[in-house]
Structures are given as C-alpha cells and as structure tokens.
Amino acid sequence: MELFETLSRLTAAHGVSGREGQVRELIRTLAEPLCDECSVDAMGNLICRRRGTGPKVMFAAHMDSIGLIAAHVEKEGFVRFGSVGMLPAAAACHQTVRFENGVVAAVAVTKDKEGERFKPSDLYLDLGADSREETERRISLGDTAAYAAPTFLAGRCVISPYLDDRAGCLAMLLAMEALERSGNDLYFVFTTQEEVGLRGAKTAAYAIDPDYGVAVDVTPADDVPEADHAGSSVLGKGAAVAVMNSSMIAHPEMVRLMDRLAAERGIPVQHDVLQRGGTDAGVIHTTRMGVVTGGVSIPTRYIHTPTETAHLDDIRACADLIKAIAESELKEI
Ligand SMILES: [Zn+2]
Incomplete structure (x- = not known):
C-alpha cells in the first residue's frame, strides 16, 4: 500500500x-x-x-x-446548513464543498456578518443555481457535504x-x-x-x-x-x-x-x-x-x-x- x-x-x-x-x-x-x-x-x-x-x-x-448538512433552501436557491460535528465557521467560509452525490458548492458568509466573528448559521452554500427549484433538483434537505480540498505533499508533511x-x-x-x-x-x-x-x-x-x-x-x-x-x-x-x-x-x-x-x-x-x-x-x-x-x-x-x-x-x-x-x-x- x-x-x-x-x-x-x-x-x-x-x-x-x-x-x-x-x-x-x-x-x-x-x-x-x-x-x-x-x-x-x-x-x-x-x-x-x-x-x-x-x-x-x-x-x-x-x-x-465532520461536515455540513443541508437544512433550508432559500427562494433564490442558496442553501442554509447545519454542522455535523464541530465545524469551525471561520475555516469553512469560502471553501468548496462536495455533496455525497458529487454536487459542489461554495461556502459564503452573509453580507452583514462579513469581517465579524461568525457562526455556521451565518454561512450559506452557493450551488450556482438560480432558483429553489433548481437547487432542489440537485440536492435534498438532509444531504451532507464535505470539504472538497485536495491532498498535498509539503516536504515530509501532508496537507489535507x-x-x-x-x-x-x-x-x-x-x-x-x-x-x-x-x-x-x-x-x-x-x-x-x-x-x-x-x-x-x-x-x-x-x-x-x-x-x-x-x-x-x-x-x-x-x-x-x-x-x-x-x-x-x-x-x-x-x-x-x-x-x-x-x-x-x-x-x-x-x-x-x-x-x-x-x-x-x-x-x-x-x-x-x-x-x-x-x-x-x-x-x-x-x-x-x-x-x-x-x-x-x-x-x-x-x-x-x-x-x-x-x-x-x-x-x-x-x-x-x-x-x-x-x-x-x-x-x-
Ligand atoms: Zn478524530
């Protein structure tokens, strides 16, 4: 191996x-x-x-x-999520995540909380969908997503x-x-x-x-x-x-x-x-x-x-x- x-x-x-x-x-x-x-x-x-x-x-x-779980779809198609396990909001913000079925999304923070300390409930997922219906065609409430970042070698260390x-x-x-x-x-x-x-x-x-x-x-x-x-x-x-x-x-x-x-x-x-x-x-x-x-x-x-x-x-x-x-x-x- x-x-x-x-x-x-x-x-x-x-x-x-x-x-x-x-x-x-x-x-x-x-x-x-x-x-x-x-x-x-x-x-x-x-x-x-x-x-x-x-x-x-x-x-x-x-x-x-740990990961994210889709909890609510807004009418514009953005998704609010809960955390599964201890998900630090500052680490999750502006990451790309991937759902189990392969759908990817960007994690963003609401405008009013930008530059402040924020919680996972201040974040949302952007699937690039233009409506609630389109989002609901791609994922269902309760679907889970995980960081999509790759695994790198850095000297004798691994970053992942x-x-x-x-x-x-x-x-x-x-x-x-x-x-x-x-x-x-x-x-x-x-x-x-x-x-x-x-x-x-x-x-x-x-x-x-x-x-x-x-x-x-x-x-x-x-x-x-x-x-x-x-x-x-x-x-x-x-x-x-x-x-x-x-x-x-x-x-x-x-x-x-x-x-x-x-x-x-x-x-x-x-x-x-x-x-x-x-x-x-x-x-x-x-x-x-x-x-x-x-x-x-x-x-x-x-x-x-x-x-x-x-x-x-x-x-x-x-x-x-x-x-x-x-x-x-x-x-x-
Ligand atoms: Zn552990």
Missing part, C-alpha cells in the same frame, strides 16, 4: 458522520485481503478480524468526518482535509498489511459517528467485548506559533502515546507496553497529554466491566480545517506501533 496515494484516496471519499458508505466501501476493498473476516454492523462500523486464540484486542480508528481520522485509518491498514504472526484475537474496527459523540465505537466495543482497547486517531499538535500548551505532541517526533485526554486516562499498563515495544523496535514515540478533545477510547475503556485501554495518535495541526497538516513519518510510526501491539504477547484478563 503506497502511503500518500492511499491517503489521498481515503481523504477524498465521502464519510460525513452517519453517511460513511463511500469511505467504508473503499476501506473494505483495502482491508478484506488483509483479514480473516470483515463485517458491517447496524451502526455501520466495519469490523475486520484476524482470528487468534489469545486475548481480544480491539483497535479503533474512526472513518467518519480529513486526516482526522483517515490518517488513523491508513495507519491501521498499514499495520494490518505488515502484520506477522500473532496469538491475539485481533479486531481492527473502522468506526462511525465519532465526531458526533463516539457512537459507533460504543456499540462495537460492547459487541466485541475486548480485553484490550487501542484508539487510533489524530491529536492536536502543540508546535504552532503562540501554541497554548493544552497538548504535548509535536510533528515529526513519532507516534503519540495517549496518557490522558478529556475522554480517557490511559491504563498505565498500556502506556508501559507501548513505551517498551517502541524501545525494543526503535519506533519513535512521544507522550500525549491533552487537556481538550477525546477519542473513541473514551467509550471503549468504560465498556461493560471496563477495558484496559490506551491510544496511539498522529500529531496534527489545524484539526477540523481543510488544511490539516501531519508528518508522514508519524503516520508510519503509528502503523509500526499498532503492528507491535498486535504482535505482542498480552496477558489474558
């Missing part, structure tokens, strides 16, 4: 929360040859299993993304919308591809509806009932000008091992395991202490009687904008760490 080429395909696939069909089909095509069984549950989670007789390990990367969390999905796919023998019963889950409240991971974790859980996601990088140090991870310094975020305090065993595996295999890692933001780990670790859970993340700048920026070497380090965890000898719980 070529890293940049696969990432470009993953980030271009539609997958706004609750409408993950396109991205799920793409991931399924890539994942099916790499596992023993592939299934889709009622929430739309794609569950890829590599059978083993040892403890159950659940890896989770969310395939859904939806590295959150297609970069995590890619890291999991790369690990599955490179995986050698493992005694563990492995579940690689591409989850849905993370951006609206970790909903897919919740039911998947209940069904799988794992002994160990690992969320694979992006984490805000703390290395930009005037960074507020609400996080600790930086680009290019390796996979970010979750210690704490606002959804979970990682099990100390998991932090120790990842540190040890990284040292043994020469994988660059850094500790991730994040005071804002969570991951699927938030619902995995409190499943049933509790699950020994940790997280592996890719430090990313400008999360939830069309110019999310991450380092290719960090994605690779994440994949290597996921592989190492999957292959490690874990205690039966």
